[in-house]
Amino acid sequence: MIQIETLTKQYGEITAVNNLSLSIDAGRFFGLLGPNGAGKTTLIRMMVGLIGSDEGEVHIDGHLIHRDANAIKKRIGIVSQHMNLDKELSVFENMEFSGRMYGLSGKESRARAEEMIEFFGLQKHRAKICKKLSGGMKRKLMIAKALMHQPTVLFLDEPTVGVDAVARRDIWRLLKEINSSGTTILLTTHYMEEAHTLCDEIALMNTGKILQKDTPEGLISRLGQTAVESDSATKYFAEMSGAKQYAATLEELYTIRKTTLEDVFISMSEGATL
Amino acid sequence: MSEAMTILWREWVFFRHRFFKITTAQIVTPILYLIAFGWGVGENLQMDGNQYMSYILPGVVSLTSMRSAFGAISMRVSVTRLHERSFESYLAAPIKIHWLAIGHILAGALRGLYSSVLILLVGIPFGVIYPVDLPFIIVCFVNGFMFAALGFFAAMMIDTHYDMNRFTSFVITPMAFLCGTFFSLKKLPWVMRQIIELLPLTHSTRLLRAIVLGGRIEMFSFLVMLAYATIFTLLSIRACYEEVV
Numbered sequence: 432m433i434q435i436e437t438l439t440k441q442y443g444e445i446t447a448v449n450n451l452s453l454s455i456d457a458g459r460f461f462g463l464l465g466p467n468g469a470g471k472t473t474l475i476r477m478m479v480g481l482i483g484s485d486e487g488e489v490h491i492d493g494h495l496i497h498r499d500a501n502a503i504k505k506r507i508g509i510v511s512q513h514m515n516l517d518k519e520l521s522v523f524e525n526m527e528f529s530g531r532m533y534g535l536s537g538k539e540s541r542a543r544a545e546e547m548i549e550f551f552g553l554q555k556h557r558a559k560i561c562k563k564l565s566g567g568m569k570r571k572l573m574i575a576k577a578l579m580h581q582p583t584v585l586f587l588d589e590p591t592v593g594v595d596a597v598a599r600r601d602i603w604r605l606l607k608e609i610n611s612s613g614t615t616i617l618l619t620t621h622y623m624e625e626a627h628t629l630c631d632e633i634a635l636m637n638t639g640k641i642l643q644k645d646t647p648e649g650l651i652s653r654l655g656q657t658a659v660e661s662d663s664a665t666k667y668f669a670e671m672s673g674a675k676q677y678a679a680t681l682e683e684l685y686t687i688r689k690t691t692l693e694d695v696f697i698s699m700s701e702g703a704t705l
Numbered sequence: 706m707s708e709a710m711t712i713l714w715r716e717w718v719f720f721r722h723r724f725f726k727i728t729t730a731q732i733v734t735p736i737l738y739l740i741a742f743g744w745g746v747g748e749n750l751q752m753d754g755n756q757y758m759s760y761i762l763p764g765v766v767s768l769t770s771m772r773s774a775f776g777a778i779s780m781r782v783s784v785t786r787l788h789e790r791s792f793e794s795y796l797a798a799p800i801k802i803h804w805l806a807i808g809h810i811l812a813g814a815l816r817g818l819y820s821s822v823l824i825l826l827v828g829i830p831f832g833v834i835y836p837v838d839l840p841f842i843i844v845c846f847v848n849g850f851m852f853a854a855l856g857f858f859a860a861m862m863i864d865t866h867y868d869m870n871r872f873t874s875f876v877i878t879p880m881a882f883l884c885g886t887f888f889s890l891k892k893l894p895w896v897m898r899q900i901i902e903l904l905p906l907t908h909s910t911r912l913l914r915a916i917v918l919g920g921r922i923e924m925f926s927f928l929v930m931l932a933y934a935t936i937f938t939l940l941s942i943r944a945c946y947e948e949v950v
Contacts, residue, residue, distance in 0.1 A: 504799035
């Protein structure tokens with residue numbers, strides 16, 4: 432379980448994370464969404480111990496990050512938004528190195544790397560030097576590396592950025608499997624479809640604060656299940672009848688459709704209260 | 706300690722992959738120095754009572770060891786920090802940060818030692834054969850350690866790759882030529898000599914030359930090297946801790 436209490440981080444006069452509290456139950460697939468500069472990456476970096484907070488605390492599985500940073504680091508895996516693989520090492524060597532960095536012996540690392548290679552379908556690529564892998568394969572390898580030490584919590588910071596649609600769906604399938612095996616996953620992404628497909632709970636973040644936390648369907652319901660989109664505006668309605676009534680008053684072309692998580696995200700970014 | 710061994714393991718794997726490239730890159734410049742300064746300029750030259758080729762080879766060993774150790778670590782750490790951004794994954798791992806720095810510095814020291822051995826082998830066709838003994842190996846290792854630590858520290862402080870080029874141009878290259886590697890410091894003006902005496906490569910060159918040419922081995926120079934190695938290592942460790950703000 433992740434418990435964040437009144438966490439604050441300032442950079443000069445900018446408050447990146449502002450008195451933020453949040454709890455994420457064990458086993459959840461949790462999404463953290465927000466526009467660029469909302470404070471998501473700063474929040475995650477504090478949660479994984481890469482930067483300290485000015486105020487507040489982060490507990491993961493009962494350990495306090497300030498006090499037991501290494502105990503927490505052993506329990507978490509991190510997939511950064513940057514391609515941070517060791518480009519000069521092969522796929523297998525990257526995994527072995529990651530295992531060793533997290534305290535596994537050479538033998539344990541190699542055995543675990545074999546498991547991960549099979550799970551991620553990387554058998555054909557095991558001896559390839561990383562810089563020669565495709566973008567999708569690199570992303571898979573990053574996730575495999577992060578799981579080498581069998582973390583209980585996995586942090587994914589935009590894990591499918593730059594990956595084609597087919598590879599992305601393959602990664603989603605793997606992430607669902609990982610989550611269903613009991614690993615708590617915290618995901619940040621700019622792909623709303625990804626968040627909707629994967630996450631069972633989502634927090635919307637802006638200006639360093641959590642604005643809303645709910646299931647994807649719950650967030651959509653707050654905005655209104657039905658959207659009427661025209662050139663001049665998009666309006667949301669709880670009932671189809673209300674949407675049709677409004678659409679009849681329009682003198683321009685319009686579309687009536689289901690509200691999506693993207694609508695929720697855009698509304699929140701524009702300052703709407705859900 | 707196991708963290709440092711893990712870093713060494715990674716550097717060993719990298720070295721194995723690039724063995725040929727690393728080895729050839731290490732010997733090209735020293736061969737050019739030996740041809741140009743040893744055969745070309747110094748064929749009939751004596752320096753402090755020695756054949757010029759014999760005189761400069763310890764200098765070429767010390768400067769190559771410096772360049773190799775400094776270059777290997779400064780390049781590796783600056784690329785992982787600024788370009789690949791994989792250095793952060795070290796900081797996110799459950800390791801003690803000082804071992805992270807020490808592991809890299811040890812890897813650089815070993816790379817420097819490897820370069821030193823290569824230069825001794827390169828010297829053989831030029832007619833210079835030195836018996837390698839323990840003091841020689843220790844000085845080469847400490848020299849590599851000292852400059853690997855400087856490389857690590859520099860890589861942690863810079864903001865762009867251009868900064869590293871500037872650092873090399875203003876710090877490493879002048880040392881390579883001025884610290885008694887190719888000529889005796891006795892020929893320099895007093896003030897310049899005093900400044901050069903402060904530089905770490907001066908002391909490693911002096912020690913290596915004394916060891917192979919049978920001169921007086923000055924413990925003071927060795928202590929200066931140890932002091933520099935300690936200071937650069939401590940600065941590197943501090944810079945590493947400051948990376949996690």
